[in-house]
Amino acid sequence: MTTGTSPTSPTSPMSPLPPASLAELEQRAASRRDRPAYGHDALISCDRLVRVFTTDGVEVQALQGLDLLVEEGELMALVGASGSGKSTLMNILAGLDEPTAGAAKVAGCDLLTMGAKERLRYRRDVVGFVWQQTARNLLPYLTAAQNVALPMQLRGRGRGRTARADALLTMLKVAHCRDRRPHQMSGGEQQRVAIAVALANSPSVLLADEPTGELDSSTAEQIFEAFRTANEELGTTIVIVTHDQQVAGEVRRTVAIRDGRTSSEVLRRTEVDATTGQESVVAREYAMLDRAGRLQLPAEYVQALGMEHRVVLELEQDHIEIRPDSAPDSTPG
């Protein structure tokens, strides 16, 4: 990258800094030490997460230094093109896969250093999971109530299992399916029962990978409603991977993943018109600036201006300008 301002300009990011005194350096180091760690107050924190798969000697970098923070109590969506790394991230957060490098913590559990025993406890108590394939979420020979009671049984919970299973099925509006086996329920009912199963042991986080992928849009709406109920009534933090624009449009925060990194984020806020008092939801898209200062420009912006290889950056009073490099020798090599 080049900067458009002169190297000696005081506003240039490339300008040489005056040498710091030893006292200044010590002070800077001390203030860095005292600063809270990245994501210290987040429930989920992924810090420069890397996952490399090697198949037949060929390396695929599914996650390439992904940063993500999710606060306790959030209901958020993850979107991205096929192959962008969403499922890889979800599998790591679910404790089913291990990252190659970086750091990932969920509810205080370090996903890189967990031993086999801790991992088992993590999967049973800390996270709940809902898969896309309705058949993968439930045991076919158990009724809905038995499916929901099973995780509690495996955890050793004695009394109160049936009452909790009934309460969850009622909350998610599938109490009528209590004594039915999965093949006696619709796809939407199966997914709502699957959410009850995932919530059985009161997990801190509920992860769902394309939970509405096999359903029509009105059924998908009911499933989303069930997630919202779980989030509002139980306070469970929920992360949903989805292709469904309808689902993505209903959460406060949608994070997009591109090429194994978080690239942009849409935040929706309710705003009240000062004159009419009318409420409306305003959505705004932000690009993500990672901890190393890297920014992914939207592909359509880059293509529209024919940007390639390098761009000109200029630091202005309150913004940074990015322009195509128009110098004649701009193409390397």
Ligand SMILES: Nc1ncnc2c1ncn2[C@@H]1O[C@H](COP(=O)(O)OP(=O)(O)OP(=O)(O)O)[C@@H](O)[C@H]1O
């Ligand atoms: N077990 C694996 N072995 C080798 N490569 C893998 C493996 N799992 C994922 N990948 C590769 O990692 C990249 C990210 O895959 P991932 O499944 O995470 O993407 P995704 O965003 O979930 O895609 P989709 O929406 O199609 O499910 C892809 O290039 C994929 O081929």
